[in-house]
Amino acid sequence: MSMLEITDITKDYGASRALHPVSLSVDEGEFVTILGPSGCGKSSLLRIVMGISQQSGGEIRLAGKRIDMLPPERRDIAMVFQSYALFPHMTVEQNLRFGLRMKNVAKAEQQRRIAHAMEICTLTGLSSRMPRQLSGGQQQRVALARAIVMQPNLLLFDEPLSNLDAKLRDTLRHELVALHRRIGATSLYVTHDQAEAMAMSDRIVVMNAGRVIEVGTPLELYRSPRQAFTAGFLGQTNLLAVTASGRKAHLPWGQLVDLAEDAAGPGQVSVRPESIGIRACDRGGRDTGSCAPATVAGVSFMGASALYTVAIGDTLLKVSQAGGDALIEPGRTVALSFPDRLPLLEDRAPDREAA
Amino acid sequence: MTALSDHAPALRQARSLRFTSDDRLPVAISLYASLFLAIALPLGLMFLWSIADGWRPPNLLPQAYTAARWADVLADDGLLRAAINSVVIAIVVTFATAIIALPTAWAMARFPFRLKRVVEVFILAPIIIPGIVVAVGIGQIFLALGLAYSVAGVILVQIVGTLPLMIRLMTAALETIPDDLIHAARSLGAGTPGIVRHIVLPLAVPGLLAGGLMSFVGSFEEFDKSFIVGAPVVETLPIKLYMYLDPYSMQLPLASIVSFLLLLPALIVFVIAGRVLRDDLMAAGMGKI
Ligand SMILES: Nc1ncnc2c1ncn2[C@@H]1O[C@H](COP(=O)(O)OP(=O)(O)O)[C@@H](O)[C@H]1O
Ligand SMILES: [Mg+2]
Numbered sequence: 001m002s003m004l005e006i007t008d009i010t011k012d013y014g015a016s017r018a019l020h021p022v023s024l025s026v027d028e029g030e031f032v033t034i035l036g037p038s039g040c041g042k043s044s045l046l047r048i049v050m051g052i053s054q055q056s057g058g059e060i061r062l063a064g065k066r067i068d069m070l071p072p073e074r075r076d077i078a079m080v081f082q083s084y085a086l087f088p089h090m091t092v093e094q095n096l097r098f099g100l101r102m103k104n105v106a107k108a109e110q111q112r113r114i115a116h117a118m119e120i121c122t123l124t125g126l127s128s129r130m131p132r133q134l135s136g137g138q139q140q141r142v143a144l145a146r147a148i149v150m151q152p153n154l155l156l157f158d159e160p161l162s163n164l165d166a167k168l169r170d171t172l173r174h175e176l177v178a179l180h181r182r183i184g185a186t187s188l189y190v191t192h193d194q195a196e197a198m199a200m201s202d203r204i205v206v207m208n209a210g211r212v213i214e215v216g217t218p219l220e221l222y223r224s225p226r227q228a229f230t231a232g233f234l235g236q237t238n239l240l241a242v243t244a245s246g247r248k249a250h251l252p253w254g255q256l257v258d259l260a261e262d263a264a265g266p267g268q269v270s271v272r273p274e275s276i277g278i279r280a281c282d283r284g285g286r287d288t289g290s291c292a293p294a295t296v297a298g299v300s301f302m303g304a305s306a307l308y309t310v311a312i313g314d315t316l317l318k319v320s321q322a323g324g325d326a327l328i329e330p331g332r333t334v335a336l337s338f339p340d341r342l343p344l345l346e347d348r349a350p351d352r353e354a355a
Numbered sequence: 356m357t358a359l360s361d362h363a364p365a366l367r368q369a370r371s372l373r374f375t376s377d378d379r380l381p382v383a384i385s386l387y388a389s390l391f392l393a394i395a396l397p398l399g400l401m402f403l404w405s406i407a408d409g410w411r412p413p414n415l416l417p418q419a420y421t422a423a424r425w426a427d428v429l430a431d432d433g434l435l436r437a438a439i440n441s442v443v444i445a446i447v448v449t450f451a452t453a454i455i456a457l458p459t460a461w462a463m464a465r466f467p468f469r470l471k472r473v474v475e476v477f478i479l480a481p482i483i484i485p486g487i488v489v490a491v492g493i494g495q496i497f498l499a500l501g502l503a504y505s506v507a508g509v510i511l512v513q514i515v516g517t518l519p520l521m522i523r524l525m526t527a528a529l530e531t532i533p534d535d536l537i538h539a540a541r542s543l544g545a546g547t548p549g550i551v552r553h554i555v556l557p558l559a560v561p562g563l564l565a566g567g568l569m570s571f572v573g574s575f576e577e578f579d580k581s582f583i584v585g586a587p588v589v590e591t592l593p594i595k596l597y598m599y600l601d602p603y604s605m606q607l608p609l610a611s612i613v614s615f616l617l618l619l620p621a622l623i624v625f626v627i628a629g630r631v632l633r634d635d636l637m638a639a640g641m642g643k644i
Binding site for chain 1 (some may be wrong): 439533535538539542543544545546549553554557558592620
């Protein structure tokens with residue numbers, strides 16, 4: 001059953017439209033991430049769901065009940081802010097207690113919930129500290145604990161890890177999802193970091209310029225995106241203009257590849273660097289047929305893999321190779337192999353590729 | 356000596372422009388010296404004048420001392436009444452100013468409305484305009500309204516003087532409260548009254564205290580407006596004390612006693628404040644004038 005149902009929400013700031021009709025849903029117990037570049041309207045949408053910003057149109061349902069007309073304090077939603085927004089004049093414990101007091105939860109129950117939240121957020125022993133006496137990671141966990149003591153129907157997160165250093169961010173990612181599972185929460189999470197989105201989410205909602213571009217599991221969106229934007233935003237990719245006829249398509253330099261389904265005319269495919277096979281051709285030039293046009297233009301060694309830039313015709317391809325005994329040095333001709341059953345992307349090739 | 360001056364340029368470069376522990380002594384000495392020159396010395400001289408019984412140049416100290424003038428002034432029981440008047444009026448003025456200033460300051464701090472700077476100048480205008488000008492203008496209106504010669508009238512006219520600074524200080528304090536804090540409180544179930552009580556007021560404390568102290572002292576020492584609106588029916592301490600001064604001959608000894616008595620409440624209030632408040636809180640509020 002879907003816990004949160006957002007239908008055709010729009011938001012105008014004066015004359016400029018920050019959200020075009022946006023619809024999405026979050027099932028009970030699900031961890032859904034809204035992923036998109038800065039300024040695409042993620043925070044605007046989250047604030048509207050929380051009720052601290054007013055939508056220009058559309059409706060929101062939580063557990064089947066319409067909530068878009070309710071003030072935030074009556075929505076049964078809790079939010080973790082990017083800035084944490086801890087009350088600086090209250091101790092950790094007072095911060096956690098604040099919401100319970102406002103909702104008139106009984107004293108004993110307050111105590112129980114606070115103790116539980118302190119424990120699962122590993123804050124034990126910090127209850128009488130002031131927020132300014134805590135590290136960034138601890139502050140982040142207090143913000144989280146303050147939200148979960150409310151036992152809300154829905155937890156909202158607005159880039160809660162973006163102010164932390166990379167290492168801490170990595171640990172907290174996993175802690176956060178584990179916590180979400182443990183307490184059986186329903187979460188809507190916002191980030192511009194694709195790695196974070198893929199590592200944490202049950203489903204990802206990709207947004208750009210105030211619109212939902214595509215929705216799917218991390219695997220679906222990474223392996224077989226239907227939109228060029230998704231393909232480009234989730235990890236690295238090669239976007240190639242093709243001319244299709246039937247099950248086959250010609251790549252820009254004339255090579256023939258298999259398509260996933262029948263198509264005709266110009267289209268675009270996305271090929272991940274790691275799904276292209278690369279092999280140095282013999283110096284003797286026995287297999288000149290497939291080797292002739294492709295040359296290594298550059299290589300960077302990434303540790304787990306090597307990332308090659310390969311020039312083929314007018315196109316520069318990114319190709320990554322895991323393992324391998326030695327790097328292929330620039331200037332060598334190489335043979336490339338492409339995966340079968342490439343899906344055609346749904347939008348047209350960008351003009352610069354077509355030209 | 357030569358060795359020292361050889362090292363000097365290198366040293367200066369190495370420690371750039373920040374204070375180090377080496378600087379502590381000279382900094383402390385110059386700070387205390389300037390405090391002494393600016394505050395203690397004049398106060399000391401004033402005190403000497405108030406107890407001097409004849410002090411003519413070229414003598415460095417008075418030739419004789421007397422407590423008679425102090426006794427005379429303090430024996431006047433009108434003085435005690437005036438002092439009580441002043442304290443009561445100052446307390447009422449301070450609270451009224453705070454209550455009026457809070458919503459105004461909130462609006463100034465929260466809403467980025469255009470012409471905000473213009474509004475700010477209007478709010479601060481009474482500070483620039485001499486009290487006597489305000490008082491004469493308002494005096495006419497108060498006369499018509501029957502507020503002249505009443506305590507209520509004096510309180511009202513004093514609020515005109517204390518409000519601008521209170522609004523300024525509180526605006527500055529409220530501006531430092533991030534929007535997200537308000538949003539977070541709201542998302543945790545607090546309505547507007549809860550937010551004001553549990554978030555805004557506690558965080559506005561530095562501004563409120565600084566503004567409150569300034570209002571209290573400002574009201575206690577206020578003369579021109581209170582005089583025009585209240586005298587001779589309502590007698591505040593400054594009105595009473597100024598009457599000791601003879602306009603035809605400058606009497607330094609009496610003037611010194613008057614100054615001391617007017618300074619007293621300010622000193623008491625600030626000492627209490629210093630005791631009660633944490634230093635950083637006080638500094639946070641006062642830094643915003
Ligand atoms: N209060 C506001 N007034 C005017 N424009 C705003 C306001 N808040 C956001 N915007 C605009 O709306 C767009 C979306 O902003 P936001 O939701 O903050 O994006 P994101 O969180 O994805 O970075 C941006 O172009 C931003 O400039
Ligand atoms: Mg944002």
